[in-house]
Amino acid sequence: MEQTITLAHGAGGKQTNDLIGGIFKKYFDNKYLTADDAAVLPPPVGRMAMSTDGFIVSPAEFPGGNIGKLSICGTVNDLACMGAKPLYISCAFVIEEGFPVEKLDRIAKAMAETAHEVGVSIVSGDTKVAGKGQVDGVFITTTGVGEILEGVNPAGANAEPGDKIIVTGDVGRHGCTILLERDRFGMEANVTSDCAPLWNAVNAALEAAPDIHVIRDATRGGVGTVLYEIADQSDVGIKLDTESIPVNHEVAGVTGMLGLEPLYLACEGRLVMFVPAKSADAVLAALHSSEHTEGAVVIGEVTNEMPGHVVMTTEIGTETLLPPPSGELLPRIC
Amino acid sequence: MEQTITLAHGAGGKQTNDLIGGIFKKYFDNKYLTADDAAVLPPPVGRMAMSTDGFIVSPAEFPGGNIGKLSICGTVNDLACMGAKPLYISCAFVIEEGFPVEKLDRIAKAMAETAHEVGVSIVSGDTKVAGKGQVDGVFITTTGVGEILEGVNPAGANAEPGDKIIVTGDVGRHGCTILLERDRFGMEANVTSDCAPLWNAVNAALEAAPDIHVIRDATRGGVGTVLYEIADQSDVGIKLDTESIPVNHEVAGVTGMLGLEPLYLACEGRLVMFVPAKSADAVLAALHSSEHTEGAVVIGEVTNEMPGHVVMTTEIGTETLLPPPSGELLPRIC
Numbered sequence: 001m002e003q004t005i006t007l008a009h010g011a012g013g014k015q016t017n018d019l020i021g022g023i024f025k026k027y028f029d030n031k032y033l034t035a036d037d038a039a040v041l042p043p044p045v046g047r048m049a050m051s052t053d054g055f056i057v058s059p060a061e062f063p064g065g066n067i068g069k070l071s072i073c074g075t076v077n078d079l080a081c082m083g084a085k086p087l088y089i090s091c092a093f094v095i096e097e098g099f100p101v102e103k104l105d106r107i108a109k110a111m112a113e114t115a116h117e118v119g120v121s122i123v124s125g126d127t128k129v130a131g132k133g134q135v136d137g138v139f140i141t142t143t144g145v146g147e148i149l150e151g152v153n154p155a156g157a158n159a160e161p162g163d164k165i166i167v168t169g170d171v172g173r174h175g176c177t178i179l180l181e182r183d184r185f186g187m188e189a190n191v192t193s194d195c196a197p198l199w200n201a202v203n204a205a206l207e208a209a210p211d212i213h214v215i216r217d218a219t220r221g222g223v224g225t226v227l228y229e230i231a232d233q234s235d236v237g238i239k240l241d242t243e244s245i246p247v248n249h250e251v252a253g254v255t256g257m258l259g260l261e262p263l264y265l266a267c268e269g270r271l272v273m274f275v276p277a278k279s280a281d282a283v284l285a286a287l288h289s290s291e292h293t294e295g296a297v298v299i300g301e302v303t304n305e306m307p308g309h310v311v312m313t314t315e316i317g318t319e320t321l322l323p324p325p326s327g328e329l330l331p332r333i334c
Numbered sequence: 335m336e337q338t339i340t341l342a343h344g345a346g347g348k349q350t351n352d353l354i355g356g357i358f359k360k361y362f363d364n365k366y367l368t369a370d371d372a373a374v375l376p377p378p379v380g381r382m383a384m385s386t387d388g389f390i391v392s393p394a395e396f397p398g399g400n401i402g403k404l405s406i407c408g409t410v411n412d413l414a415c416m417g418a419k420p421l422y423i424s425c426a427f428v429i430e431e432g433f434p435v436e437k438l439d440r441i442a443k444a445m446a447e448t449a450h451e452v453g454v455s456i457v458s459g460d461t462k463v464a465g466k467g468q469v470d471g472v473f474i475t476t477t478g479v480g481e482i483l484e485g486v487n488p489a490g491a492n493a494e495p496g497d498k499i500i501v502t503g504d505v506g507r508h509g510c511t512i513l514l515e516r517d518r519f520g521m522e523a524n525v526t527s528d529c530a531p532l533w534n535a536v537n538a539a540l541e542a543a544p545d546i547h548v549i550r551d552a553t554r555g556g557v558g559t560v561l562y563e564i565a566d567q568s569d570v571g572i573k574l575d576t577e578s579i580p581v582n583h584e585v586a587g588v589t590g591m592l593g594l595e596p597l598y599l600a601c602e603g604r605l606v607m608f609v610p611a612k613s614a615d616a617v618l619a620a621l622h623s624s625e626h627t628e629g630a631v632v633i634g635e636v637t638n639e640m641p642g643h644v645v646m647t648t649e650i651g652t653e654t655l656l657p658p659p660s661g662e663l664l665p666r667i668c
Contacts, residue, residue, distance in 0.1 A: 011554060011555065012553070012554035012555045012559060013555060013559065013659045013660065014659070035490075036415075036416065036489055036490055037385055037411075037412040037413075037415040037416055037550070037551070038383040038384055038385035038412050038413055038415070038416045038418060038478075038480070039383065039384045039385070040381055040382070040383055040416065040482065041381070041382045041383070041384055042381070042382065043377040043378045043379070043380070043381075043382040043481075044377045045377070046377070047374055047375070047376070047377075048374070048375045048376065048377040048479075049372040049373065049374055049375070050372055050373045050375055050422055050424055050457055050458050050479065051371055051372035051373070051424070051458055052424035052425065052426045052458050052459065052460050052475070052477055053426065053460045054426035054427070054428050054460050054462045054475065055462075056428055056462050056464050056468070056469070058468075077371075078371040078372050079371075079372055081370075081371040081372070082370065082371055082372045082374065084372060088384055090384055090385070090386035090477050091386065092386045092387065092388035092475040092477075093388070094388050094390055094473055123384055124384050124385055124386050125386065126386050126387045126388050126475075128388045128389075128390050130390050130470065133467075133470075134390070134392075134469075134470040135390070135468075135469055135470065135473070136464065136467075136468040136469065139428055139469070139473065141386070141388065141426040141460075141475035141477075143386055143424050143426075143475075143477035144372075145382075145384065145479060146372070147377075148374065155370055156369070156370055216371070217371070219346070220345060220346035221345065221346040221347060225346060225347060325347045325348070326347070
């Protein structure tokens with residue numbers, strides 16, 4: 001095969017088939033993967049979940065992952081947040097003419113490995129090649145279909161006063177990683193993205209406590225944006241215990257120097273869960289024995305006070321409002 | 335709302351919600367459309383079909399449609415080709431900073447109208463904004479889930495000698511339209527895209543004859559590429575009756591002047607069907623009384639001779655090989 005992607009790879013002819021065979025089929029191979037216009041699949045039983053997400057991260061490769069891993073994690077985690085076991089994923093690529101084939105190979109390989117970890121099948125794909133300068137490197141859109149576990153019903157409007165708020169690991173690593181890949185700011189920090197597929201952990205948590213009220217993945221906008229969203233959707237107040245928020249010390253160093261709030265840095269492998277107080281210990285135990293969520297901790301609780309707001313409290317009892325999301329991604333990471 | 339798309343529209347905060355509410359919810363509104371991470375849906379019964387397609391057409395608006403209409407037609411038609419009733423569609427947008435909001439409004443409106451025509455619900459979406467120059471205008475990826483009709487099984491490998499080959503209307507209009515939008519070549523031709531959602535027509539055809547062997551939509555690469563694909567996948571020969579291939583006279587004029595083969599120009603609302611001879615009349619009757627397929631005709635048949643090849647015959651009996659697809663899109667239209 002050529003060393004770089006050409007327009008002919010997107011024309012739907014022989015070169016497209018070579019690309020599909022040489023890279024995508026090689027890694028994605030499974031009994032459902034189709035060469036026809038659509039994959040033919042056994043449908044989910046009960047309630048079906050469907051979610052889509054587009055990925056335009058630059059650079060396409062970064063410490064801890066690449067856009068391929070990210071594109072599977074994003075959709076797997078969106079399904080997981082609904083309590084849905086991911087069954088099938090489709091992926092659509094838009095690739096810039098001249099993109100290195102070996103880089104595309106690494107991206108596809110990461111997609112396959114990530115999908116394999118949570119047992120989801122990549123069943124259908126599409127490849128378009130855009131002219132040089134018409135797209136920045138590679139964009140990937142993944143769409144997932146999942147089967148919602150019976151008897152679970154996590155949703156953004158379900159948080160209740162008294163709920164414990166759990167975050168499944170240290171916050172802001174992905175955003176900080178991309179930021180440093182773009183500009184080192186003269187710093188030596190060694191940070192890797194938290195990018196991870198979280199279905200297995202969610203499955204364990206829901207088996208331990210099917211009554212989890214809310215599950216959200218903190219991606220664009222970070223944990224802070226999720227907290228404000230839930231405070232708004234559930235019309236409740238949120239009180240955070242500032243000292244308990246886990247932040248990697250390298251991330252803390254970078255954000256301290258740049259004046260950024262780690263709660264507003266993107267994560268790609270962190271969930272925020274709102275759990276009835278009586279179930280919190282069982283959920284924590286399940287998360288601690290699952291991969292990617294060993295560092296889960298309670299960071300606060302839901303209150304009746306100041307609905308729609310997030311208050312931060314310190315050990316010595318001072319209280320301050322977490323500034324609401326600005327609507328801008330700071331730093332801009334996709 | 336602002337007049338142009340800004341980076342904040344893609345940041346996942348308030349402006350993103352304004353954009354979703356002001357445009358996407360306004361048009362896509364239905365009981366399944368979700369604000370959560372994934373839509374919750376009743377699953378298909380029996381066999382499920384899943385298909386994805388990315389759209390990067392430039393210009394985004396053209397006579398006969400726009401990228402929004404195209405993005406729904408493409409996925410609806412891919413599902414229809416499997417004999418699947420389209421149930422749910424998700425759509426992911428990547429929009430360039432500075433893109434006009436009113437243009438996005440027209441695109442979303444066309445998506446909603448096209449989806450409505452075939453009864454498919456747009457259930458889930460994603461919006462990313464790329465920096466100026468990072469993407470050319472707007473890219474849309476749609477993914478569809480459908481329910482395959484019981485007892486039907488069209489597939490690319492199912493063509494058999496004796497099958498009649500039907501094309502559902504005149505060929506090459508979409509490719510010709512985009513070509514002229516890019517460069518008039520000093521011509522006055524007035525051509526509109528054939529872009530159309532074809533599920534209702536396929537449904538009627540399959541009700542008339544569940545034994546249709548192959549259904550393919552002739553998109554990138556046109557009817558000629560589909561014929562070579564089926565000749566290859568089914569290991570059969572194809573004999574075309576050259577005079578019977580329907581070509582709009584304006585398209586014929588343009589392709590004649592530019593030396594292009596209309597069979598290799600993209601369509602976005604044309605199907606190629608391979609039908610057992612005994613069912614051909616019933617299928618034609620069903621297509622003639624459906625919207626978008628009134629002009630369906632038999633253009634040839636499947637033979638035992640020269641497997642893998644497409645032969646064109648004229649009224650006076652001369653035979654010539656249809657040149658195989660080059661692998662390049664000529665003209666390049668996406």
